[in-house]
Amino acid sequence: MGKLHLMNALRIDGVNVVAGADRNEGNRLFAQNHRVKTYGDYASLLDKEKIDAAIISLPTHLKKEAVVLASESGLDVFLDKPLAGNATDAEEIVQKIRKEKTRLTVGVNYRFFDSVQKIRNSMESGKLGDVVLATSELIMNGPFSHPLVPTPVADWWLSKEMAGGGALLDLGYHVVDLFNWMFGDLQVAYSNLGWRFNLPVEDSAIIVLESKKTSVKCVASVGWFMKMIFPAFNFRINLNGTAGSESTDRYAPSDLRVHAAKEAVSNLLRRIAMRKVHYLSYTYYYASFHSILESFFDMIKKDVDNPISIEQQLQVMRIIDECYKQGGG
Amino acid sequence: MAKVVLTSLTAKDFSQTDINNTVTKSLDLLGHSFGSNIKDIVIKPNLCYYWDYSTGETTDPRVIAPIIDYMRNRLGRDIDISIVEADASAMKTKYCFKALGYDKLSEIKGVNLVNLSEGNIIDVNVEVAGAKFTLPINEIMLRANLRINVPKLRTHNTVGMTCALKNIFGAIAKPRKYAYHSNLPQAIVGANKAIRSDICIVDGIVAKGSVPRKLGTIIASDDPLANDYVAAKIMRFNPKRVQYLNLATKEKIGNTDKINLVEDNITLAEIRAKFPHYNYQWHRLSWKLQLKILRAYAYIVGDVIPPVLEK
Numbered sequence: 001m002g003k004l005h006l007m008n009a010l011r012i013d014g015v016n017v018v019a020g021a022d023r024n025e026g027n028r029l030f031a032q033n034h035r036v037k038t039y040g041d042y043a044s045l046l047d048k049e050k051i052d053a054a055i056i057s058l059p060t061h062l063k064k065e066a067v068v069l070a071s072e073s074g075l076d077v078f079l080d081k082p083l084a085g086n087a088t089d090a091e092e093i094v095q096k097i098r099k100e101k102t103r104l105t106v107g108v109n110y111r112f113f114d115s116v117q118k119i120r121n122s123m124e125s126g127k128l129g130d131v132v133l134a135t136s137e138l139i140m141n142g143p144f145s146h147p148l149v150p151t152p153v154a155d156w157w158l159s160k161e162m163a164g165g166g167a168l169l170d171l172g173y174h175v176v177d178l179f180n181w182m183f184g185d186l187q188v189a190y191s192n193l194g195w196r197f198n199l200p201v202e203d204s205a206i207i208v209l210e211s212k213k214t215s216v217k218c219v220a221s222v223g224w225f226m227k228m229i230f231p232a233f234n235f236r237i238n239l240n241g242t243a244g245s246e247s248t249d250r251y252a253p254s255d256l257r258v259h260a261a262k263e264a265v266s267n268l269l270r271r272i273a274m275r276k277v278h279y280l281s282y283t284y285y286y287a288s289f290h291s292i293l294e295s296f297f298d299m300i301k302k303d304v305d306n307p308i309s310i311e312q313q314l315q316v317m318r319i320i321d322e323c324y325k326q327g328g329g
Numbered sequence: 330m331a332k333v334v335l336t337s338l339t340a341k342d343f344s345q346t347d348i349n350n351t352v353t354k355s356l357d358l359l360g361h362s363f364g365s366n367i368k369d370i371v372i373k374p375n376l377c378y379y380w381d382y383s384t385g386e387t388t389d390p391r392v393i394a395p396i397i398d399y400m401r402n403r404l405g406r407d408i409d410i411s412i413v414e415a416d417a418s419a420m421k422t423k424y425c426f427k428a429l430g431y432d433k434l435s436e437i438k439g440v441n442l443v444n445l446s447e448g449n450i451i452d453v454n455v456e457v458a459g460a461k462f463t464l465p466i467n468e469i470m471l472r473a474n475l476r477i478n479v480p481k482l483r484t485h486n487t488v489g490m491t492c493a494l495k496n497i498f499g500a501i502a503k504p505r506k507y508a509y510h511s512n513l514p515q516a517i518v519g520a521n522k523a524i525r526s527d528i529c530i531v532d533g534i535v536a537k538g539s540v541p542r543k544l545g546t547i548i549a550s551d552d553p554l555a556n557d558y559v560a561a562k563i564m565r566f567n568p569k570r571v572q573y574l575n576l577a578t579k580e581k582i583g584n585t586d587k588i589n590l591v592e593d594n595i596t597l598a599e600i601r602a603k604f605p606h607y608n609y610q611w612h613r614l615s616w617k618l619q620l621k622i623l624r625a626y627a628y629i630v631g632d633v634i635p636p637v638l639e640k
Contacts, residue, residue, distance in 0.1 A: 007633040144379045145637060150419030150507055153379070158424060197379070197428035227380045230637050267630045279632055286635045 001080055001289075002057035003030055008290045009055065010034060011279050015297050021045040042066060046073050053078065053300055055293070059154065060085045060169075061162040067093050071100040078296045080107045082173045082320075083313045085164025090317035094310055103306050105296040106313045109288035110174040110235070111181060112295075115251035119239055120182055122246045129243025134179060134218045136237045138171045142203070142224030158199050166201030168193060168327070169320055171222040176209070176323075177316045178237060179220070185213035186319055191327035196225055207323050231256040233285050253284055260284075331555030331584045334358045337595035338545035343534055345391050352395040352530060355549035358591055361528055364474065369409050370400055371443075371473040374532075375481045375496045376414045376425045385537030388479050390430040392532045392547070396477060397438045410438075411469060415445035416504035422446065443469055450502045455519040457580060460512075462519040465502040470524050478526035478553060482533035482546065482560055484607040486616075488513055489571055492560040493529040493553035494582070497521050514573035521582045526553040531560060538564060538605035546600050554583025559590065563601050566609075 002022065009017050020031040021042040028038040039045040042054075046069060054070040055078045056063065064084060070077050077097075083106050084090040097104045110116060123131055143157040156162035163169065180186050186209040194204035204223035211218070228234060233256065238247045253259030263282035270277050280286040295307040336355045340347045374388030382389040397410055412431060414422050422444040426432050435442045449468040454461065470476065480496035487510060488495065498506070498517045509516035533546030546563075550556035554577050561568040568574050568585070578585055590597065620638070627634050 003636045003639075004633070011631070011633065146378065146419060150417070152416075152419050152421050152504075153424070155421075196381075198430075198432060199424065199428055225381065227384045227386070230635070264626050264630075267632060268626070271630050277630055277632060280635070282626075282632070283635060286633070290633070 004289055005055045005057055006031060008293050012294050012297050014301055018051050019045050019049050059156040059162060060164045064089050064093055068096050071096050071102045076103040076300055078105045082169050083317050087317040087321040090314055094314050097310060104310050105306055105308045107292055108177045108308055109292045110178055112288040112291035115248035118251045119237060119246040119248055123239055127244055128239055128241030128246055131216050131239050131241040133240045134216055136175045136220045138175055138235045139223040139226050140234050141226060141228045142167055142170055158201060160200045163201055167203050167222050167224040168205040168323055172205055175220040175222060176319050179209055179218040180312055180316055183211040183214050183216050185211050187212060188319060188322040188326055191323040193327040256284055330587045330589050331552035332359060332589045333555050333559045334549040334591040335595055335597060336547045336593040343545060348391050349395040351547050352392060353399055355547045356399050358593060359549040359551060361551050363403060367404050367474040369473045370475045371411050371413045371470060372396060372477045372479060373413050373496060373500055374479045376429055377417060378420050379425060379428050383535060385483055385535040385541035387429055388481055388532045389534055390434045393434060393479060396530060397440055411441040411443045413443045413445050415500055415502055418505050418507040445500055446502050446504050453523040455522040457515045457519045458576060460515055464519055464523050466523050467502050470500055475527050478529045480531055482531050483537035484564060484609060488573055489609040490561055490564050490566050492531060493526055493556045494521050494577055497524050497526060500524055514576050517573045518576045518580050529553050529556040536604060538607035540605045542605045544603055552583040555585055555588045558585050562597060563604055565606055
């Protein structure tokens with residue numbers, strides 16, 4: 001993800017990528033090939049460079065220390081989800097951010113899918129009436145992805161201590177965040193975790209959340225068990241209200257290859273017309289990473305509110321902790 | 330003369346009992362002549378990645394179970410049986426054994442699980458088509474009295490098809506086997522020169538071509554090359570046009586002059602008709618073309634290529 005953020009940051013107006021830090025030599029070389037100065041550790045980078053913000057893309061167990069250090073250095077931080085491995089660490093991070101009066105944006109990129117924004121707008125316009133039942137599925141391969149050049153799944157992904165959890169924390173985080181963002185005030189009514197692959201972390205979860213504020217019930221199913229190769233993508237949210245229903249499936253491209261071709265042509269035309277390119281829009285999935293990073297930098301440039309409320313992220317972590325307690329994780 | 334036996338599961342639910350009966354029957358029909366001094370047996374499934382056996386990518390542990398029982402019945406309870414697999418470019422055996430049900434199988438059947446990338450690794454020199462290779466091979470593979478190769482029946486993005494010969498390539502101890510991909514046919518044949526398969530039992534319960542398909546097929550053979558010739562025909566490849574099969578024939582890895590094909594309760598034509606055809610050449614061409622177009626597009630527009638698609 002760090003590589004993707006770097007490539008995106010290099011394409012955002014008004015952003016000067018000063019330096020990158022990574023223990024991995026291959027990743028440092030990748031950054032150097034894009035004319036970015038590199039360090040072997042982030043402490044040295046913070047010590048030697050004058051910067052305004054940091055993008056932190058680290059395994060979950062290494063996040064807290066990095067966020068604390070960046071915040072103490074007075075930096076605004078963009079952090080890949082999840083906020084932390086558990087609610088206790090999340091609380092500590094948030095307290096630190098508040099104390100240092102810096103800002104933290106968690107990379108909940110699913111909020112930036114066109115399809116998600118459209119169904120949320122439908123709901124807010126009143127078109128659906130009162131939403132009574134919301135369902136979501138996010139089932140894919142999780143860390144078991146197979147890139148063009150195969151690389152093994154890093155050990156931390158499969159360690160409860162280091163990752164904090166499995167499919168629920170990794171994918172469930174997005175779904176819980178979306179439901180919390182749409183309905184707020186969620187409580188856990190049911191949680192069931194699955195271990196088909198006998199790994200130390202769960203590979204599937206079914207949770208039911210209830211909103212005290214709106215009485216909507218949210219059912220989410222997430223899983224890491226499906227063999228899926230990019231560009232395939234298996235995510236949907238369905239909102240069922242008293243006056244109608246909406247689904248992200250209605251707005252998501254039905255054929256991702258046709259979508260890619262259309263977007264590529266549009267971007268070529270934008271480039272010719274000297275207009276702004278919609279970066280990564282041809283991938284559908286990865287465009288949301290560019291959008292959320294752009295919002296983070298807009299917040300800094302224009303000094304506006306954090307696009308992703310840190311309080312909401314803390315609530316997400318508390319809900320997930322409760323799901324683990326109830327589900328036996 | 331090489332012998333290849335084709336059998337089919339009879340019940341549609343593919344129960345463990347049905348799998349046991351079919352694997353046992355296959356081995357009986359194969360009639361392998363076991364030597365008198367067999368003490369160490371290695372069983373090599375194909376666990377190339379963490380994908381579940383139901384995807385058609387990895388060997389179903391339910392096929393391994395009756396093989397273990399059969400060997401104990403034939404050769405005695407005190408034989409030492411190990412299920413072996415090496416780490417791969419993108420796979421760690423320690424997780425694979427767990428995730429794909431081999432931990433449980435080992436516990437139930439009382440057999441060893443061995444990571445071929447760990448322990449005593451011996452450099453074995455082989456020569457393939459005039460080129461010399463040094464392949465790191467775990468001592469257990471070289472020491473075993475009987476090597477049972479339990480591959481999958483499926484297509485492969487780089488070499489077209491994978492079955493018995495390709496599965497032995499997976500036994501090379503070096504985890505980053507991607508390093509051999511520029512000479513993959515030679516490396517596959519080299520691995521089979523270093524490690525001889527005595528018996529092949531192909532898991533074609535769920536086979537994979539363009540999509541996974543429940544075929545319910547078991548193939549048994551005492552010759553990995555003859556086995557792969559038959560597998561190629563099932564998957565609609567001309568065996569003579571599969572590069573590594575051609576090379577293996579030249580290097581006399583097995584015998585394909587005369588194959589004694591035993592079609593028990595299903596014919597090759599019937600299995601072939603059910604196999605989900607995969608146009609390997611078109612797939613390769615289409616991927617290469619798509620990547621070239623993508624790179625050209627990204628260069629002209631200045632767009633990002635996601636790291637998952639970057640070399």
